[in-house]
Amino acid sequence: MVKAGSHGGGAKPRVAILISGRGSNMLALIKAADADSFPAEIALVISNRADAPGLALAAEEGVETVTIESKPFGKDRAAFEAVLHSTLDTHRIDLICLGGFMRLFTAEFVQRWYGKMLNIHPSLLPSFPGLDPQAQALKAGVKVSGATVHFVTPETDAGPIVMQGVVEVRDADTPETLSARILAIEHQIYPGALRLLASGKLRLDGATCRLSGDTDAAGTLISPRPTGR
Template sequence: MKRRVAILISGRGSNMAALIDAAKLSDFPAEIAMVISNQPDAPGLVTASQSGVPTLTIESKRFGKDRAAFEAALQTALDQHKVELICLAGFMRLLTAEFVQRWYGRMLNIHPSLLPSFPGLEPQAQALRAGVKISGATVHFVIPETDAGPIVMQGAVPVADDDTPETLAARILAVEHRIYPDALRLVAGGGVRLEGDLCKAPANVAREDVLIAPGPVSPL
């Protein structure tokens, strides 16, 4: 039985598109039940509709600062569509600790840095200012703290001396599109377990690209 997934977006949803494409595979253990945006003009809504995925807009603006009311509407939609897992994909709305705790172990996010380094805004610029030689992306379970939580998967890319935040972001985005579907496959297929603040996965299989960890996930 495939796990039912909701993807939450606010913009173009490039990671959303990667997840939708992966879920089309017959052996993928999850199905994208719906895409929800808090912005009515999010380009990702068009992409999702063209892929045959149901979409819904819950406009955050009309709720103002009442995050609890927004999340009540969000939870109602998730319940109606029998959603079991949530993937945040460029969702630019802060969630309350109560909502996050309710979905603990069932909500994933992707961040364009090798967490715990460079959380928050402009992580690519942070990486360049620090002079690191490797950067990348992290898929993690969501907890109330921003850009924190048990790490499911990471992918690394080299940092060039002449990189700008934009060129580095483009290189990282390519690895994001690789690891987010694999991380969802792991989680939806029951291939990970949470032990306190850590996410444990099976021993890595042999892999060609050692900069992705855990390695590519075999079909279940």
């Protein structure tokens, strides 16, 4: 059994958010961490694309940004990760949150950050991993969908689940309308999951994430009331 998110020192853990695009979840995390009571500091935003709109949003919020263009590295993931490692070490990063980061990691990178790196996926994992999960959900005819925050493992969208948020699936939904409602709940559960991790309230028991001590398990599922059809 492994204590997740452990780091040295008494200061708030320093978080890096990795993005490739608009950075909407990044912004939700930054806004949440603005509160003095939030147990983590968003210290850095890293993008693998210089044209990612999220970089400007992060700068507007006063968060330092770094661009490490992945395209020049081609398929050499290890070389890209060597630069990424160096950047994370230089900024004394304790935890990583992936926010639409469109690049796969090597098993070695994932192992180094296991228990300290979170991702969010717009489905109720383990259902509908991978690409176009909203379209997958509609094709399957499910009545609820949602989003999942999980620890990152070498297998895509398969790590231990930290928190989930549920939304209803409506008869008239398209992938776009369902995506919009799921995104709203993503912005709720990602800060909540980071709060649990940074507070030392999570532990990894094999492939399962559990809450430490007397932490209230009710906070790991958000399920708004249906709004009608």
